Amino acid sequence: NAGVTQTPKFQVLKTGQSMTLQCAQDMNHEYMSWYRQDPGMGLRLIHYSVGAGITDQGEVPNGYNVSRSTTEDFPLRLLSAAPSQTSVYFCASSRQGKTSANYGYTFGSGTRLTVV
């Protein structure tokens, strides 16, 4: 059981480039979400999904797109990278709905993105 897998682990982009951060889970979790964490700060919710075909915005969605075509995958797309998007990105999943009363959330190990 791999849990939540994020790729790549590290990435350097030039301003204006686009890229997709990958997130996959093998636990058949319905709920998935993306967070960003800036140095010394807490996590901020970017986008989330309560199931395949359903996505919604979190606290800081601007500059990011998501889609959820399968239960397993929840990619995060940066449309035109900016230095302000330099951050560590975490993907998380949960067993049911927006919260899981019994299992909590499982997080990936993160993608460290630098935009120059």
Add this chain to the structure above:
Amino acid sequence: DAKTTQPTSMDCAEGRAANLPCNHSTISGNEYVYWYRQIHSQGPQYIIHGLKNNETNEMASLIITEDRKSSTLILPHATLRDTAVYYCIGPNDMRFGAGTRLTVKP
């Protein structure tokens, strides 16, 4: 949705109990309180959650006040590896604040 308040930082001596408080005065009657921790720059790790009864697992204990306006996470015998940022969050919006930075000292 519940909002939580935690102290910015705490210290604890190795081997002693670490008691981390959280205020969640706006929590509603059916909302669980969740605790996570983040060691260095790893992904957050689920610790424990509770509704109204005290809870214990292999990692920690959770004490919730009778009015459910606050809770305390207890690490009974803190080790150096427990040094981390601890987050107390409400369930329905999964917004992580700055958490409490716990430093366990030898």
